[in-house]
Amino acid sequence: MPRASSKKTGQSNSTAVNASGDLYRSASNKASSKELERIDQLFYTYANRSSGMIAPEGIEALCSDLEVDHTDVRVLMLAWKMQAEKQGYFTLEEWRRGLKALRCDTITKLKKVLPELEKEVRRTSNFVHFYQYAFRYCLTEEKQKSIDIESICMLLDLVLGFQYRAQVDYFIEFLKAQTDYKVINMDQWMGFYRFCNEISFPNLSNYDADLAWPLILDNFVDWMKAKQT
Missing domain, CATH: 1.10.238.200 (Cullin, PONY binding domain)
Known part of the structure; x- marks a missing residue:
């Protein structure tokens, strides 16, 4: 009888741990999904509707909001972080890649992280x-x-x-x-x-x-x- 009771307690604890883990994963996935949603919303603030990309005029607007000149080296560093392939253009996939890596989903956060990005790039x-x-x-x-x-x-x-x-x-x-x-x-x-x-x-x-x-x-x-x- 004591052995059966011990088994039941063990199962109960295991179930509680699993449930706790599932809740954590669910909350984490939900937060990640919300962050991606905000990153996408920010992208479409600057994207060209016909091309579906952030084009040169969108990048100029982005630079204006970041309070940096479009010729500032940090704009090139941002493109590097996104692994952007075409000069003067950011695709949604590139934008997501860069902003997720920088943990930014607003212009305010992106502006604040630029000095850190500069330090990262300048590491040998x-x-x-x-x-x-x-x-x-x-x-x-x-x-x-x-x-x-x-x-x-x-x-x-x-x-x-x-x-x-x-x-x-x-x-x-x-x-x-x-x-x-x-x-x-x-x-x-x-x-x-x-x-x-x-x-x-x-x-x-x-x-x-x-x-x-x-x-x-x-x-x-x-x-x-x-x-x-």
Whole structure:
């Protein structure tokens, strides 16, 4: 008899635990569903009705509400967080991905989280990915693999200027002065980031042209040395 009683008590406790777990899951799912509903509502505040996406004019309205300029690097960081594929456009899926990751379902929350997003992107472990993404995001045509010099200069200033001001300023000056290159590809883009990380500047004492640097950087170093003498 005591054994049967113990079994019944165990079953009772187990049922209570299961019920408690079910209630928690139900409440959690309900909260998650409500959050997604608010995220979607926010999306449609800015979305273009005919395309079903947030288009350039919607992004401008979003920037206005966030009190940031549409050329602010944090807008690009937001696109990175959403993994947005097309420059100037956010799909509903991309919007959901970004805002769920940031835990934002209102403009007020999104505005508050921008400084944290900036810190996240600038961590070394994330920045290389963001730097690559910035280049890909600016490839606006199908099968496009390079970006014109003028656009690259603006992008370098936006993405890398805060960290390597002197290198970026001199490289931009060089790019505008030279006539051999009309465009920059991903290999050259990534090569310049490696250059900023590895090469002593402005003395360039550890630059070895025999190593696998893109030719444009050999030319940049020659230009810098000529400028210094």
